[in-house]
Amino acid sequence: MPLAPTTPASLVDQAIAGMRALLESGEWEVGTRVPPEPALAAALGVSRNTVREAVKALAHLGLLQVRRGDGTYVAATTDMQALMRKQLARVDIAHLLEVRHAIEVRAAALAAERRTAADLASMDAIMDRRRQAVLDGDGPAFIDADVDFHCAVVAAAHNPLLVELYDGLVETLRASIEHPGAADVLAAEHDAVLDAIRAGDPAVAATASADLLDHVVP
Amino acid sequence: MPLAPTTPASLVDQAIAGMRALLESGEWEVGTRVPPEPALAAALGVSRNTVREAVKALAHLGLLQVRRGDGTYVAATTDMQALMRKQLARVDIAHLLEVRHAIEVRAAALAAERRTAADLASMDAIMDRRRQAVLDGDGPAFIDADVDFHCAVVAAAHNPLLVELYDGLVETLRASIEHPGAADVLAAEHDAVLDAIRAGDPAVAATASADLLDHVVP
Numbered sequence: 001m002p003l004a005p006t007t008p009a010s011l012v013d014q015a016i017a018g019m020r021a022l023l024e025s026g027e028w029e030v031g032t033r034v035p036p037e038p039a040l041a042a043a044l045g046v047s048r049n050t051v052r053e054a055v056k057a058l059a060h061l062g063l064l065q066v067r068r069g070d071g072t073y074v075a076a077t078t079d080m081q082a083l084m085r086k087q088l089a090r091v092d093i094a095h096l097l098e099v100r101h102a103i104e105v106r107a108a109a110l111a112a113e114r115r116t117a118a119d120l121a122s123m124d125a126i127m128d129r130r131r132q133a134v135l136d137g138d139g140p141a142f143i144d145a146d147v148d149f150h151c152a153v154v155a156a157a158h159n160p161l162l163v164e165l166y167d168g169l170v171e172t173l174r175a176s177i178e179h180p181g182a183a184d185v186l187a188a189e190h191d192a193v194l195d196a197i198r199a200g201d202p203a204v205a206a207t208a209s210a211d212l213l214d215h216v217v218p
Numbered sequence: 219m220p221l222a223p224t225t226p227a228s229l230v231d232q233a234i235a236g237m238r239a240l241l242e243s244g245e246w247e248v249g250t251r252v253p254p255e256p257a258l259a260a261a262l263g264v265s266r267n268t269v270r271e272a273v274k275a276l277a278h279l280g281l282l283q284v285r286r287g288d289g290t291y292v293a294a295t296t297d298m299q300a301l302m303r304k305q306l307a308r309v310d311i312a313h314l315l316e317v318r319h320a321i322e323v324r325a326a327a328l329a330a331e332r333r334t335a336a337d338l339a340s341m342d343a344i345m346d347r348r349r350q351a352v353l354d355g356d357g358p359a360f361i362d363a364d365v366d367f368h369c370a371v372v373a374a375a376h377n378p379l380l381v382e383l384y385d386g387l388v389e390t391l392r393a394s395i396e397h398p399g400a401a402d403v404l405a406a407e408h409d410a411v412l413d414a415i416r417a418g419d420p421a422v423a424a425t426a427s428a429d430l431l432d433h434v435v436p
Contacts, residue, residue, distance in 0.1 A: 106323070165317065
């Protein structure tokens with residue numbers, strides 16, 4: 001196989017890869033503005049034209065959003081997240097919750113089989129934060145902890161494809177979570193999921209997860 | 219809000235939309251070669267430069283593949299399919315089957331609630347084809363019918379997001395299906411899923427679907 005000659009296209013690919021690394025590392029967060037073209041060109045060691053083409057490609061992918069006369073912003077940090085955002089703009093929240101149910105119930109069962117001591121410690125700490133947020137009446141902290149718990153269940157299944165699909169949904173789900181006010185009516189349901197995962201019982205974990213999600217009304 | 223002026227970028231977007239329409243309509247199938255630049259430019263009513271940029275964008279998305287000195291080929295027909303192909307190249311088949319399990323078990327339960335008479339007629343016809351293929355010893359026809367059955371279950375859930383996710387997996391799953399030889403050991407399991415969907419029993423449909431998938435060894 002002949003070596004491919006160095007072409008502008010491959011420089012663009014390098015610039016894309018460099019920006020993807022910044023997105024995936026968390027250095028570029030969703031909603032933040034990316035540095036201007038000259039700074040990017042200097043940082044990536046390529047021309048401004050190359051940067052412009054790479055930004056255009058990432059905008060087509062839905063990772064960046066170019067706002068005319070304003071700047072370029074991070075719209076998503078992974079392809080799956082970008083794609084889900086595009087899909088989610090035209091799907092019902094009810095359909096989204098059905099996909100969430102599919103992923104999360106299966107993940108709970110797998111988590112019961114595969115969770116490590118570190119997974120359990122992390123989930124315990126998250127549940128402590130969730131309880132404390134209710135006591136403090138701290139809505140944003142509650143929503144963060146709630147989302148973190150559901151992500152932790154999926155992470156404990158140790159299946160990167162499930163994690164990626166769930167990550168694609170989670171920002172939209174976050175917007176649908178309500179602050180519980182003085183009483184957290186779903187505390188017992190969350191505890192039941194965690195107890196079953198801790199006990200290593202996949203069937204009970206799946207049932208508890210389905211029961212929890214059945215309480216989440218679209 | 220001021221009207222955006224017509225720019226090369228928006229012509230590129232139009233060219234991309236035109237090519238997407240050909241991909242989604244089935245006119246451009248996976249694996250086929252797309253027409254050369256001049257023909258595309260004429261068909262889309264844009265310049266060759268615009269076509270080139272649109273092809274580049276679709277290649278970045280994974281929908282087209284540019285093979286140097288050969289031509290441009292269709293790699294996927296939807297963004298989700300393209301993204302899944304990229305993901306699937308680096309995930310275990312075991313992880314893929316877990317995602318399949320998550321989607322399909324939930325879809326079977328929803329299908330039991332939502333299937334129409336047309337869904338049932340279609341599934342019956344597919345099962346007839348599946349049985350006939352075994353009798354005929356026709357491996358390719360068997361695999362087609364088997365894949366069609368699983369897609370039909372997901373379609374009967376009437377959730378476009380589930381369909382899109384499943385479509386992303388299905389071509390990789392197809393490659394994992396073996397021809398059953400003289401006896402179809404999973405015929406009863408398939409019948410059980412269809413019977414539960416016909417009976418409108420979500421719990422039995424989910425159990426039957428999980429039972430079927432538990433027999434599919436990675």
